[in-house]
Structure formats: C-alpha cells, structure tokens
Amino acid sequence: MDAAGRKLQECLNNIKQKIDFKPKAALVLGSGLGSFGSEIEVCEVLDYAEISGFPVSTAEGHKGRYLFGYIGKVPVVCMQGRVHYYEGYSMPDVVLPVRLMGLMGAKALLLTNAAGGIQQGMQAGDFMMITGQIASFVPSPLVGENIDFLGTRFPDMSQIYEKEYQKIILKTALEFGIDLKQGVYLQTSGPQYESPEEIFMFRALGADAVGMSTACEAVAAKHMGLKVAGISCISNLASGITQTPLSHEEVNRTAKLAEQNFQKLAYASIERIGETL
Secondary structure (H helix, E strand, C coil), X not given: CCXXXXXXXXXXXXXXXXXXXXXXXXXXXXXXXXXXHHHCEEEXXXXXXXXXXXXXXXXXXXXXXXXXXXXXXXXXXXXECCCCHHHCCCHHHHHHHHHHHHHHCCCEEEEXXXXXXXXXXXXXXXXXXXXXXXXXXXXXXXXXCCCCCCCCCCCCCCCCECHHHHHHHHHHHHHHCCCEEEEEEEECCCCCCCCHHHHHHHHHHCCCXXXXXXXXXXXXXXXXXXXXXXXXXXXXXXXXCECCCCCHHHHHHHHXXXXXXXXXXXXXXXXXXXXXX
C-alpha cells in the first residue's frame, strides 16, 4: 500500500476512536453554504484539526469539520468546508475527506459548490444540478499506485452523476417551486478566477458552470463505488459573461442569499435519496 492508502487508513482509525456513528449518506457543503449544518439533527461534531494527518481547510467560508447526525431518518455525515487543490494540498489529500466518508459507511454522496455561471440565461443565485463534468484541467486523484481496497485501477466514468438521484432532485425542486438549471460542471485548479478567454473556451467545450472543486471528489467517490449527485449555487456570472470584477466576497454573499432555498432542496433531496439506500 502506498502513502495515500496508509494515510487514509490512519485517519479512519483515528476517527473510529473518537466517533461511533455509521452514516448512510454524505454531504459536502461548498463556499457560503456551511450554515446548512443547522438543519441537521447533529449527534456528534469532529473538527478536521482533531484528526491526525488530516488536511485542514484554509478557505474563507469553510468551517472545517465533520457533522454526524440525521436528516429526517437518514444517518448522514456532512463536511462543513472542503479542502481545495489551490490550498497547496496534493490531490490525494484533497479527496481524502470524501473517501473517508465512504469508508465510514456512506453509500450516497451529494456534492455542493459555489460556481460561476457560463450557461446562457443564468443569473447569480440560480441553482444548477450537475449532470456531467469536465475534470481535465486538474490532476486526477487516481494518479499513483491504485488503492485496491477502494476500487479498480481503471474505473468507468461514463455516468458519474446518478440518474436516479437526478430525478429525485428535479422532482424535489419542482415541488418547492425552485428554478433548477441543469448542466456540465468544469473544475479548474484556481485560486485565480478565470480569464474571459478561458471562459469562452470552456463554453465551447460544453461547460455550463465553472469552479475550483467537486469534479475531483466525484471521480474519487465514483472510483470507490459511491452514488454521486451534485448541485451548484451560481454565485456569480463567469468572467466575460459579466463586466463586474469577481471576488470571493461576492461568492459568499450570493450563497448566503440563496441558502434558504438551497437548504430546502438539499434537505429534502438527501431525505429521499436516503429512502433508496
């Protein structure tokens, strides 16, 4: 086993010494969406800094802890804040938190993020259900020795985002009267925002939204057999789509304004996805 596999096992053993909870579903909260934790019936909390060797999030708007509890009757583990490649961590470290949630027992994963809108007609505050992704602009989390206890060396990625979960999320959005866009998410490394020329290229490649996370986590989750769903909060229009300069403050501010609808959509979706597990 290589260093990434050993580190994963060590972190898992460390968590088991502190937490006795087996989740069925997992949730990752993106920039500005961390207050969703207040909607969970929390049983236990574990700060990332308490886990030996665990990468700690330094991004603004990311609390950096696991929440263990219930959404309805579904036992869940929730990441309040994620680790990003632009923070200087290796890609195995970036996806380590998601892999750990799978090893804790989660079978389904809902990924959320704040993203720049590329799709025509998008506005800040919209939501987009991720139907596919482009991860070619960041290193694969599967590079290096394969961690055999997670999955096969060459995993299929023809359908990363679970069709059944997409139907659940669409139905839930319709019931709540939430306008839900659909599209392809593209991940860049960051931390700089994209140039207008890059956005025009991404649009030509078929991207509808762009951000600095999520796609690598989805690859790692799919590799180990988790069923994946994804929702982007369109926190701003991407560079060149709007003439307004981009800022992280705008991202967090827009996510804050949209959080009520996001909480409704995420809570009900996880509850219904949990019924299928």
